[in-house]
Amino acid sequence: MEFLLYPVMGKPTWMWLLFIGIVIALLVIDLGILHRKSKAIGVSESLWMSSFYIGIALLFGVWVWYSIGAQSATEYVTGFLVEKTLAMDNVFIISLIFTYFAVPAAYQHRVLFWGILGVIVLRAIMIGLGATLVAEFSWVLYIFAVFLVATGVKMLIIGDKLPDIENNPLLKLMRRTMRITPTLQGEKFVVRKPHPVTGKAVIWATPLFVALIMVEIVDLIFAVDSVPAIFAITTDPFVVYTSNIFAILGLRALYFALAAIIDRFAYLKQALALVLIFIGSKIFVADLAGWDKFPSSISLTVTLGLIGGGVLYSLYKTRDSQLQAKS
DSSP states (O other): OGGGGSEETTEEHHHHHHHHHHHHHHHIIIIIIITSSOOOOOHHHHHHHHHHHHHHHHHHHHHHHHHTOHHHHHHHHHHHHHHHHHHHHHHHHHHHHHHHTTOOHHHHHHHHHHHHHHHHHHHHHHHHHHHHHHHHOTTHHHHHHHHHHHHHHHHHHHOOOOOOSTTOHHHHHHHHHSOBOSSOOTTOSEEEEEOTTTOOEEEEEOHHHHHHHHHHHHHHHHHHHHHHHHHHHOOOHHHHHHHHHHHHHHHHHHHHHHHHHGGGGTTHHHHHHHHHHHHHHHHHHHHHHTOSSOOHHHHHHHHHHHHHHHHHHHHHHTHHHHHHHHO
8 A cells, every 4th residue: 555655746536536536425425326417507595506616615624734744735725716717607608508509408517517528638638748848847936927917918909809709710620520410409519410422321420529628628728827927926836736626626617607697707817817916926025025925924814805795896886787687
């Protein structure tokens, strides 16, 4: 059993296996028990599921505090909050994808579930590469920091810009290189249908599969922001990866509630931009102050304040539209 103590990216193997076991158990319970049949998920169920995932994530944070230390636990919670907020900003784009491909609510959970499997693998690769770069070249953190500040400033200046899905280069490429059925084929990602010329049965992709690929690409683009953001908080690959995955697992559950009220969070993007600017600037502030590292407690407090302020201000500014919707 000595292999369980063998270090993998700074942590013993058993810690990684514990985390992977928890994730697998959650996915099995989700798809294998709770959602074996495709169905539309209501706001109430979405909120309960999300609360469950958040509870598991916070319990894992308590375990991190007990096993690794208070600083790692604080960095874990900060990373979780930032990742969750960044992912929330992504809900609107995923909603547009589902609307464009006319994906019924009953099939959306299926796409998001299988999408999360791709996210787990893609994030592992990106975080592994990031950890290797940071370990070999510490100055990479300064590049990450400048990138985050620039991204935050750009978000403040440009604001919301709707993506043009119809003219998306990836979608055009898939339409040129793949056989895609004109309509959905139930909950299937691929089907066997006759070739339009030869009449021989061949494999066709369905719009549901194309939507899945688009969701995966959206996450890949979104990871370009989130991975540097979490490395600017902590360089511990275990804290980076676990906080990332727990935030994304919970967001998939919360998607159905958020999609229904996303308009109430009109100013969350600006709050997120300020969070990115703050996180990116921390390394420079620490250097100027002569600190070895920016205090994790201050980082968590400021992050909470900015995100909470953005949510509360959004709810306040959109209260009239909510009242009109009820009347």
